[in-house]
Amino acid sequence: MDLDAFTDVHRAQWDRLETLTKRRLLDGAEADELVRLYQTVATHLSTVRSVAPDPVLITRLSDLLARARSRIAGAHEPAWRDVVRFLVVSLPAALYRIRWWSVGVTAACLTVAVVAGVWVATTPEGLASMGPPSAQEQYVDEAFASYYDPGLDFATVVWTNNAWIAAQCIGLGITGVYPAYVLLMNAIGVGATGGMMAAHGELELFLTLIAPHGLLELMSVFVAGAAGLRICWAWIAPGPLPRGRALAQEGRSLVTVAIGLIISLAISGVIEGFVTGSTMPWWLKIVIGAIALAGFWVYTIVLGRRAARAGETGDLTADHAGDVAPVAA
Template identity: 25%
Template sequence: MKQGQFEQLYQPLWQVIELQIIELEKPEGKLKGEELASFASRYRRLCHFHALAKDRHYSSHLVDKLGDLVVRGHQQLYRRKQPFMQQFTSFIVAGFPRLVREQQSYIWWATALLYIPGLLMFLAILWQPDLVYTISPPEQVSQYESMYDPQNRVLGSARDSETNVQMFGFYISNNIGVSFRTFASGILFGVGSIFFLVFNGLLMGAVAGHLTNAGFTETFFTFVVGHGSFELTAIAISGAAGLKLGYSLLAPGNLTRKESLKRASKIAIQLVYGVIVMLVIAAFIEAFWSSNNILDPWQKYLVGGFLWAIVIGYLVFSGRGLRGETATPATKDESGSARG
């Protein structure tokens, strides 16, 4: 890309950053929470543009101007850090769903690797019930049957409050363990993440298919429909983060594999932060709501559908229109090469 095209395309962004820096440099200058969060996002992209300008040997005037803004921005960014809770809230409300949308290609691949094998296994077990034993040993299958047997159903709360708290902790530990393995194994060029996504999908489909054959559909599906929206989506996002790590090693572009992995891991770790929050919510629902049998099945399905709508709506729409979300082609170019 020629310098003229580069400036025409990206100059509006660094002009906005310059105005924000000037405002922050004033003794009384203040930016509100959302403005400060957008400044941090834009500053990272400014650093990227500065690196590109140097790498492409653009004029010293442009390189020095961008370098000056980088230095001044750095001083203001680290002098005026947001309080932790403000940063956390901003990330959950806007930053995380925006990041999911930016990485949607990985999200779709991970979702397909989780759900398609699960659906195929579900249909296969409906046709050939004994296939369940290729996924789970007989004793574990018996445990599933005992857990969801309608004869063992208790009206109202299935457990006392102390047990619910204990199960809440167990679900958090178990779900985070599954998600972390799915994410971290992506370092094996993505193969590990693919394996865990497919395996969890097959296990999910096998259990659902077997319990359907056993006639335990009401107890099983009314239990999982509530927390499944948060838990399954979180596992898919964990897998997407792992796939991103793997792809950074397989296709580093103009970077070394080490540098490519370093850049990809910064984004992947942020995805995992959001996943942890989703898994805590899923564990809370599973411990205190899913096991409660006081409502009719249609009521639990209605609530479950509502929770799925919340998760999908949050990831699709939350954070749109805020100042931190601006679309420019260079944002997703992690290899350091130009797109244009």
């Protein structure tokens, strides 16, 4: 089939369908014409796919048909189905796929944090790196505990800041450098602060104020870093796929993680804003934080394993992702 000739013959129908999908109001005749053209263009797409699978034309027609289908069927019910699918299938599948990356990043960051903390707590030069003694005492005695000011405003600020960092880790993950830098600085910062608190005899205070919200908050940051590094790895080692397609698939799948982490960081923000600085017993605060972290992993493992067994990866469906040229494995 001559693809250029096929395009020239049917371009007017495609353009007309596109015009109808963009009109705000359609009369009865135009609505009928929209349905007829939708059926006709669907046949054209099937022909192109089977006879001359040009990826550019297939993507154009798929996008046109998706918009026409949305115009014909309406978008309210599919929108709710998409939300449910995202929460029950796409997000847990994406989190499950990078679970070992998340575990590896967590182990590496905890190791760095412990090393930094021990260095600060046990060596004069390490402790001196945290500032002059007067500033350390002021931080340990007043600033650290007073930072956790209970309330909605504090929870909102913490949530938006952490969600922005997580989104950057994933969005800039292709560089490999940014997520690694964020993870390293975060691990050193937490570890060094803990070491300074330990050197001044306040390690217990540090742990009881960090643990309630920090269990889920830090895990969310680790997962964001793992997702960013996984995107970089898809660019470095794409496997049998072309590098661009492998990167696109991984990017679409793991942007799902960025959206999901907004939810987990909102939960940790609520805990930090209303639990960490509250008058609750310290053991109850830690139990609440542990339950939040356990819920995250139960969600990831239980729903994620089920979605993975069904072949889900967290990527968009074929209709939304568009068609690509076939590649021999």
